[in-house]
Amino acid sequence: MSGGSPTRELAERIVRSEPLKEAKVAEAVRAAMLDWLASAMAAASDPGAAMLLSALGIGAEGRGAGASSILGFRYRASATDAALVNGYLSHALDYDDVHESVRGHPSAVLLSALLAEAEERGSSGAELIAAYAVGAETMCRLGLALGSRHYEAGWHSTSTLGTLGAAAACARLTGLDVEATIRALGLAATQSGGLRVHFGSAVKPLHAGMAARAGLFAARLAATGFAGAEEPLAGPIGFLSLFGGEGTSPERVVEAWGQPWQIVEPGLWFKPYPCCSAAHHAADAALAIRSESGFAAEKVVRAEVVFPPGGDAALVVREPKTGAEGRFSAEYVVAAALADGELGIDAFSDRPIRGDLARLAAKVSRRYDAELAPAPNAMPKGRFAVLTVELADGTTRTERVDCPRGSPGRPLSAEERIAKFSDASREFPAAWRELPDRISLLETIENLSDFIPDI
Amino acid sequence: MSGGSPTRELAERIVRSEPLKEAKVAEAVRAAMLDWLASAMAAASDPGAAMLLSALGIGAEGRGAGASSILGFRYRASATDAALVNGYLSHALDYDDVHESVRGHPSAVLLSALLAEAEERGSSGAELIAAYAVGAETMCRLGLALGSRHYEAGWHSTSTLGTLGAAAACARLTGLDVEATIRALGLAATQSGGLRVHFGSAVKPLHAGMAARAGLFAARLAATGFAGAEEPLAGPIGFLSLFGGEGTSPERVVEAWGQPWQIVEPGLWFKPYPCCSAAHHAADAALAIRSESGFAAEKVVRAEVVFPPGGDAALVVREPKTGAEGRFSAEYVVAAALADGELGIDAFSDRPIRGDLARLAAKVSRRYDAELAPAPNAMPKGRFAVLTVELADGTTRTERVDCPRGSPGRPLSAEERIAKFSDASREFPAAWRELPDRISLLETIENLSDFIPDI
Incomplete structure (x- = not known):
């Protein structure tokens, strides 16, 4: 298609594909956003969140240090800090969505990066939906290309794949061209990490935040012209080889891209229980x-x-x-x-x-x-x-x-998904409890800067 | 020694060993600091530095957003941002020091993290020297434990080992206890990354900055109590196994620790030429x-x-x-x-x-x-x-x-090292050109907050 460079072929799809043509894409992203907010809001009293805010110096002095919301808190912060904290919060209870091809959690990473960037830039709801679709597709297709050895060796795929997915999503959201998107993918690949040895501790959800922040930063740095290798993904010492070993299939990075979109089929899995x-x-x-x-x-x-x-x-x-x-x-x-x-x-x-x-x-x-x-x-x-x-x-x-409740073959009903949000938002102000209404109109929102209400 | 946990044994040495008892340690750190500053100052007009500052939003509005210096620029920034940029700058020309056991560059990572933290906290020169010694020892001993497969597979060891080295150094600088240092090492291991596929591009020096920032952040987050796995380094899905494969020797993480200190023997290699x-x-x-x-x-x-x-x-x-x-x-x-x-x-x-x-x-x-x-x-x-x-x-x-100029077996003379600094500092204000005098008194400096002069 373009001389056989997997990174370039991926970048072309991130930049040029048109996910909004498929109505089920927007439907899936709306569902993902509702579930992501519920998962983060349910974690607002998690002790790790307070530690993370303290280490970042985000304190009681309140709003004003940035444009991006910390979910469930009264602070706004820089987009990179908000991406990190929201990634943590939304995965803290392991209540957030799952995708089979990732063997991990797409929205905790993607929406944490995308909303933080969208709030600062004033992106539209439609831009966010398209960016989510290509970001999730990137995560999923890379997961399929890496194969099962990646996770089994000890990598936390939410984090490793999420870094590239968030970079793809932010590249799309901010309108990077193909060359800049290649740079963003390379900058993401080289920040990719996260060890499964930490499962069972607060470091697991931190990985989602790390990936969100790293992907957002990769796209921002790529936008300045900062450049790395021309082919960071394939080749004997590229990302796929290093993170996947011998079972890797570089051709699967773009195989069947968007046909159907991975968030439509097999689709996202929304959890009824806050556990693995x-x-x-x-x-x-x-x-x-x-x-x-x-x-x-x-x-x-x-x-x-x-x-x-x-x-x-x-x-x-x-x-x-x-x-x-x-x-x-x-x-x-x-x-x-x-x-x-x-x-x-x-x-x-x-x-x-x-x-x-x-x-x-x-x-x-x-x-x-x-x-x-x-x-x-x-x-x-x-x-x-x-x-x-x-x-x-x-x-x-x-x-x-075989097919658990909430997974694509046995999905939660719309009422069950709203109930999950209502349960998580019980103690929040009215404007937060009305977020499901805003989300239902996501495609029509021109500017997401004020999407998240003040507390 | 402590029930066979390599991470705990390492943390105990980071916290308790006394590198200042060996006079040659301070001598080596002074030499490293002079060479590190020269390497960074020589890179002040590097185009990647401007891109990086722009992506971080560190702009012409100047000083005041933080306490930590960006070397060669008029900005002060947050410690994490300063660690990232200074890591980049000091490795940008590949002019900075090298250590055989790391197969990479210790000071670009360690001093970028340490000075940024020391400026914000007002640490002393003696504290910085001890912290550097244990940070470099951590990088070197982990490099020996991982073996040659690590680098050959495609990892950039400056970055992968540097993240843990910087965490160890910052843990020591900030007085973390053994439990908190274990947490810092785990948080560093899970942020470790950096692909050698980017060699020959600006992403290579960026890795030094990434590692400095990640290590500094790991120590700060660990200080809050944020905890991960009890044994993040050893075990079948721990850091050593994942990054080193079958040739790994976990027992070498602490073997011969400080006997002698790795920065004394084999010692640092200071480069006469700004190339690999x-x-x-x-x-x-x-x-x-x-x-x-x-x-x-x-x-x-x-x-x-x-x-x-x-x-x-x-x-x-x-x-x-x-x-x-x-x-x-x-x-x-x-x-x-x-x-x-x-x-x-x-x-x-x-x-x-x-x-x-x-x-x-x-x-x-x-x-x-x-x-x-x-x-x-x-x-x-x-x-x-x-x-x-x-x-x-x-x-x-x-x-x-066999033994190149500048390497430990054929070291640069004191005059040659001063000349390297003088060449790099030609166009800097007088106060910067006098930094070698300050460095010669490093052990006696009580507060490093004003160590780097204004421009």
Whole structure:
């Protein structure tokens, strides 16, 4: 197409494609924005947010140091600082959206970068929608090009792919040409990082903020003419080789670009529970068993979750000390769902976990089965959980989930998505609680500078 | 020592070791600071610096937005911005110091982070010296632990190791305890990045700034209590495994720590020429042949540089278009040295290279010889260049260099180091030209806030 440079071919698509021609794109971005705001607002009292603001010197003196909102706070800050903090906030509870091709979280990165830049520049809603679509497409296609080895080796793909996705999105938002977009992608690739070893800690959501900030900065620096390698992605020491190893397919970076758009098909996954998506299959199974059987939690003798091999790679915690650590524990999620019949924000706070849940979690074990055939509608592909609960009376209950609630094959209803926002915005001023109305008109907003209300 | 956690063992040494007990440590840091300032000041008119300042919004409105100096400019900025820009400036000409164990550039990262933080906090000269020593030791020991695969795979070690080194240095400077230093190292590891594919462009020096900023921010965020994994460096998906692969030796992170200090032995390498250190052997050889033989450049029929296999990995440019690209071209460096008998700042500007140098560079070829025995004093270990020049009269000249000028085995004299600074500071105000006197008293300075003069 253009002499076989994967970076150039990608940049051409970022600059020239027309995502707004597909009505479902705007619909998906509106849904993403609602869910992203809910996820960030639910985290406003997260202790890590206060630490991050303190380290950045964003303090009680309030507004005025910049044009970009810190979600849920009364501060405005520079666009780079706002991107960092909002990326953290929106991923802090692991309540934000997921995409199978990323094996991670697109909106925490993309919308944190885009809204911060759009507020400062006064971009329009339509510009933001198009920029989101190409940014998410970049994240997803790079994820498909890198292959599964990338995540398995220890990279946090939300962060590594997000840096490039945010750069692509901001390049599009700010109208960079192809040459400048190539520069932005190179500057993003060289800032890419983030280690999965930090899963279960506040550094995981920090990665989303790091990626948002780095991508935004890459596009800004690229706009000045600051230039790196002509082909930063492909080649023996390029980004794809270094981050993906031998399983990498550079041709997949642009293969089927926008046909369909990745946010339309397979689509975004909006979470009903604020915990790791890899625990959602088991969570649904546990809630179903609890709801159908109505037993008391102390009657559970043991429970076992069967995963496909590697299906629980993100669930790095076995004996959580706090609810926050429990986000990444299959044992804790199953215990909390069986005991309480719900999985709300309170179950995953940074306080020590309840004694009864710790005792129940200790009865939950994991097993792997490579023989069980995954379902065609499984999300992510090939994944499932089979939960078996054995009760004191000797009976057992078994529930299998391949396609968890909220994922594209079993989407939340519009009412459920609004309810998630309403729950998160309960203690916010009226103008914030009305954000769903503003979002429903996103395409028609001429200037996003005042999109986020004052607090 | 502490239950076998490499990160904890490293943090304990960062916090508790006493580098000032060894007089040669302060001597090395003073030399490093002089050379670092010279390298940055020589780059004040670099076009990338103006682009970077513009992208950061650091503009003509001048001083006052922060406490930390931008070297060679009239601006003060936030410590994080100053660390980023000064890291860029001091590595922009590739004129700054090198360390064999890093396979990269310690001071561009460490001093850019440390001075920015020290100016804001008012740290003392003695505190800065101790912090530099433990930061450099961290960079070097991590480089030894990662092994050669790290660089060869495509990572820019100045940046990857520098992020952790700067975090260690800033942790020490700001008095973090062991637990907070563990947090800082984890926050640094997860920000680590930087691709060697960008060598030959302005992104290479940007990496030094990225690392300085990331390390400084890691220490600040760690100070607030923001916490990640307890063991971010070792383990199957830890930093060492991900960045070093199978050749990694976690035990080398603290092995022989401070015995001797790495900045004392093997010691820092201060460059006489503003180009890649991998070209310095051939540069010395070409200057020696030119000086002894005194021939005119047009008499050269062909020239050949013999390297050990991989000895020219950093010299990624074969046909440079500009002097700046020529920094990473063995062909251009040899041609410029043979033609002009010197290698000054002007030879490596961002202007197109001279026609006579392009023609001469086209006559220079590279060859590899795995059989030639390296010299015991080779720097880096195992490296050399053998240059053979064939003249029109049929005669040849051959010169071999194992230990280049400026490297620890053949150090620049104090006068030569002062001369490098004087050359770089020619057009600066008197107070800047007197910085060598201030540096000579570094241990006695109580407060570094006003160390860098106004312009």
